[in-house]
Amino acid sequence: xxxxxxxxxxxxxxxxxxxxxxxxxxxxxxxxxxxxxxxxxxxxxxxxxxxxxxxxxxxxxxxxxxxxxxxxxxxxxxxxxxxxxxxxxxxxxxxxxxxxxxxxxxxxxxxxxxxxxxxxxxxxxxxxxxxxxxxxxxxxxxxxxxxxxxxxxxxxxxxxxxxxxxxxxxxxxxxxxxxxxxxxxxxxxxxxxxxxxxxxxxxxxxxxxxxxxxxxxxxxxxxxxxxxxxxxxxxxxxxxxxxxxxxxxxxxxxxxxxxxxxxxxxxxxxxxxxxxxxxxxxxxxxxxxxxx
Numbered sequence: 341x342x343x344x345x346x347x348x349x350x351x352x353x354x355x356x357x358x359x360x361x362x363x364x365x366x367x368x369x370x371x372x373x374x375x376x377x378x379x380x381x382x383x384x385x386x387x388x389x390x391x392x393x394x395x396x397x398x399x400x401x402x403x404x405x406x407x408x409x410x411x412x413x414x415x416x417x418x419x420x421x422x423x424x425x426x427x428x429x430x431x432x433x434x435x436x437x438x439x440x441x442x443x444x445x446x447x448x449x450x451x452x453x454x455x456x457x458x459x460x461x462x463x464x465x466x467x468x469x470x471x472x473x474x475x476x477x478x479x480x481x482x483x484x485x486x487x488x489x490x491x492x493x494x495x496x497x498x499x500x501x502x503x504x505x506x507x508x509x510x511x512x513x514x515x516x517x518x519x520x521x522x523x524x525x526x527x528x529x530x531x532x533x534x535x536x537x538x539x540x541x542x543x544x545x546x547x548x549x550x551x552x553x554x555x556x557x558x559x560x561x562x563x564x565x566x567x568x569x570x571x572x573x574x575x576x577x578x579x580x581x582x583x584x585x586x587x588x589x590x591x592x593x594x595x596x597x598x599x600x601x602x603x604x605x606x607x608x609x610x611x612x613x614x615x616x617x618x619x620x621x622x623x624x625x626x627x628x629x630x631x632x
Contacts, residue, residue: 413526418515420507420536424544427504436497436547436554445554453490461485480569484562491555491562498551505548508540 416422427433434440435448461482469478507513511533516523528536 413524414513414515415517418513420504420510420513421539423507424504424539427500430500432493433497433500436501436551438543438546442550442553445550449490449494449554449558452493453486456486456489457482476572476575477569480565480572484565484569487558487562487565491558494551494555494558498548498555501544501547501551505540505544508536508544 417426428437436445440448462478464485465478465482468481510528512525512527514523514525
């Protein structure tokens with residue numbers, strides 16, 4: 341009887357020890373599923389994916405940075421480095437950035453010119469020159485209108501980037517505490533000077549040089565377009581209904597009067613001109629034969 345009891349006690353103690361060992365073994369495993377099926381390569385892959393996700397989140401947080409250190413007395417939005425970060429986020433100012441380059445800026449300006457020429461300027465020119473024989477005037481005037489807007493756009497980009505460049509190069513920061521009437525100045529620290537100068541030389545100065553080059557090109561094109569428009573206007577037909585001095589000329593120039601009579605087919609010459617119809621009190625007599 342004693343032997344049976346001792347054997348039972350030993351079995352119970354052995355079972356308890358075995359259960360404790362099993363529990364300790366499974367406690368070091370991530371989950372029951374891993375202990376049954378996952379291999380070491382699976383664990384390594386999961387660790388790699390977790391590391392990549394952490395890196396992506398870190399990159400995203402860096403991209404969302406909108407402020408910088410330094411100049412504690414200067415409002416955050418008036419610090420030169422923060423003004424640069426704000427500039428590149430504004431519409432159209434990123435067109436000239438380092439990422440876009442010369443090709444990117446050129447393509448955007450060409451698309452802007454094509455849109456203005458076809459959608460805005462040419463319809464206006466077509467509504468202005470309604471008679472035959474003024475196709476060249478339509479083209480040149482539309483070209484001047486479109487290239488003028490592009491030129492203004494380039495100058496606007498240059499002025500914005502140039503302002504930021506001057507702020508980054510300066511050794512002091514001019515700022516306004518609450519408004520234009522309480523401006524102040526603060527000298528940059530050595531770390532701020534080094535950071536702003538590096539930012540200017542690497543990201544802003546190349547953009548300024550690019551915009552200077554494009555401003556010269558677009559400005560020269562605008563000047564040539566104005567000369568072309570002036571030349572086209574000098575090639576008007578003999579009877580130029582858009583010339584306000586034409587009525588006075590008709591009174592003493594028989595040759596021009598004959599041309600007008602042939603072109604009008606016996607009708608009053610002002611009937612085909614919106615301008616002269618307005619001068620003639622709405623074009624009386626153009627819609628019927630009452631003028632005869």
